[in-house]
Amino acid sequence: MKEFGYERPAHPTDALAMIAGVAGARFLGGGTNLVDLMKLGVETPAVLIDVTALPYDFVTDDADGGLRVGSGTRNSDLAAHLAVRRRYPALAQAVLAGASGQLRNMATVGGNLLQRTRCPYFQDVTKPCNKRVPDSGCPARDGEHHNLAILGGSDLCIATNPSDMAVALAAFDAVVFVEEPAGPRAVPIADFYRLPADEPQRETTLEPGALITAVALPALPWAANSRYRKARERASYSFAIGSVAVALDVADGMVRDVRIALGAVAPIPWRAYRAEQSLRGQPATEVAFREAADAELEWAQPLRDNRYKVPLVRNLMVRTLIELVQAS
Amino acid sequence: MPERVATLSPIRLSVNGREYQLELDHRTTLLDALRENLDLTGSKKGCDHGQCGACTVMLDGRRANACLIFAVAAQTHDITTIEGVGAAGNLHPLQQAFIDHDGLQCGYCTPGQICSAVAMLAEVEAGWPSAVTPDVAAGPVDLDESETRERMSGNLCRCGAYVNIVAAIQDVVG
Numbered sequence: 492m493k494e495f496g497y498e499r500p501a502h503p504t505d506a507l508a509m510i511a512g513v514a515g516a517r518f519l520g521g522g523t524n525l526v527d528l529m530k531l532g533v534e535t536p537a538v539l540i541d542v543t544a545l546p547y548d549f550v551t552d553d554a555d556g557g558l559r560v561g562s563g564t565r566n567s568d569l570a571a572h573l574a575v576r577r578r579y580p581a582l583a584q585a586v587l588a589g590a591s592g593q594l595r596n597m598a599t600v601g602g603n604l605l606q607r608t609r610c611p612y613f614q615d616v617t618k619p620c621n622k623r624v625p626d627s628g629c630p631a632r633d634g635e636h637h638n639l640a641i642l643g644g645s646d647l648c649i650a651t652n653p654s655d656m657a658v659a660l661a662a663f664d665a666v667v668f669v670e671e672p673a674g675p676r677a678v679p680i681a682d683f684y685r686l687p688a689d690e691p692q693r694e695t696t697l698e699p700g701a702l703i704t705a706v707a708l709p710a711l712p713w714a715a716n717s718r719y720r721k722a723r724e725r726a727s728y729s730f731a732i733g734s735v736a737v738a739l740d741v742a743d744g745m746v747r748d749v750r751i752a753l754g755a756v757a758p759i760p761w762r763a764y765r766a767e768q769s770l771r772g773q774p775a776t777e778v779a780f781r782e783a784a785d786a787e788l789e790w791a792q793p794l795r796d797n798r799y800k801v802p803l804v805r806n807l808m809v810r811t812l813i814e815l816v817q818a819s
Numbered sequence: 820m821p822e823r824v825a826t827l828s829p830i831r832l833s834v835n836g837r838e839y840q841l842e843l844d845h846r847t848t849l850l851d852a853l854r855e856n857l858d859l860t861g862s863k864k865g866c867d868h869g870q871c872g873a874c875t876v877m878l879d880g881r882r883a884n885a886c887l888i889f890a891v892a893a894q895t896h897d898i899t900t901i902e903g904v905g906a907a908g909n910l911h912p913l914q915q916a917f918i919d920h921d922g923l924q925c926g927y928c929t930p931g932q933i934c935s936a937v938a939m940l941a942e943v944e945a946g947w948p949s950a951v952t953p954d955v956a957a958g959p960v961d962l963d964e965s966e967t968r969e970r971m972s973g974n975l976c977r978c979g980a981y982v983n984i985v986a987a988i989q990d991v992v993g
Binding site for chain 2 (some may be wrong): 492496497499513519523526541544567570573591
């Protein structure tokens, strides 16, 4: 591992000045991903700026009836918070479906949003990877891609976003608050992540040196009827091979409104707008749910070894929608 | 900020109620500091990537992977290792239960399993749900076998002593 400096500022202004002042400085949250990437040689920061002393460890009510979560909140505290569990259960479930008890105690909300793909080529510095080294190539398309993207990939990159939490945040239209060199900015989660296109090294729309301060969950009363379902290769403590966060507002057997986001199928948490559009105003039946899932997945471009994700995610969507009708 | 950044620092660690003063390279993980500098070798290095749980310690009573936190970043915490959980002649109930139920074979993962289980029971006491809790919005959870397995999934045992590990924990819960 390359040597590095270490700072632990107590004030956001100091943290922002430090990151702007040193080339190769990186913010350190819980470190569960960054420290590992440093061991692998993927990350070689000159200085780590530990942000865990900043005043961002909180979960509070917003005036509009929503919730605001500080970026330094540990994943376990987010999942254990009663307001999250009651008002946005899919978010608590998504966080609990990720990693282990130990890692959730360490990992922060801001770090979870910015965690990197677990694509095996990205994590192996002996292999080419357009995300890690632009224009070096991508062996995944013809190589090991069984858990890579079926939606939203490009010729240069088909890595998947690994976060469970971000899938639920996408479904709930969360807003990410950041401090950037130009000032504060509120970024809707739909605008936070970038598809790889021809620049897979750019994963978010954040400016260099940006500091995430909080995430807002807008008020959504029917989000209480929401659920996160995750399929993986072992029963626990494993990344998703497909996941879904769904919130459903159903009345008199009809879908009044619905939110669907998919995980482990795309370079970003994938909001299934087409499926949602196809369902609104329709009867809440399995037939309609299948048609909605197909409306989303007809755009999938699976490769040799990840075709299984299409029926997997279709069934996750349908099954979860059925469960939410039964729970209504 | 100086032109050449310092890459080692004086570090103060609070471990099992004792204060230690060290000077460490920032690259030193808490796990390596415990084992190599403080001679607290109960915490084990398995994968060194946060995937096996053998290095589990408690930071302010919460379980964490000591391999994924740099020692320099661990200074604000009260650290508890297996050496602070119990000792020969004064075993923690979970340690006794692991013996009674043969919750180990080679024993390499055991310190991490015990530290993890101690903190896990506190999480249950605090009402934290898990991925197998049917209704996350509901109140206290009953730590049955399924909940125990899910909550302990961050600790791997290559000998496969899981059945007896679960039995040992269930025994302590009563």
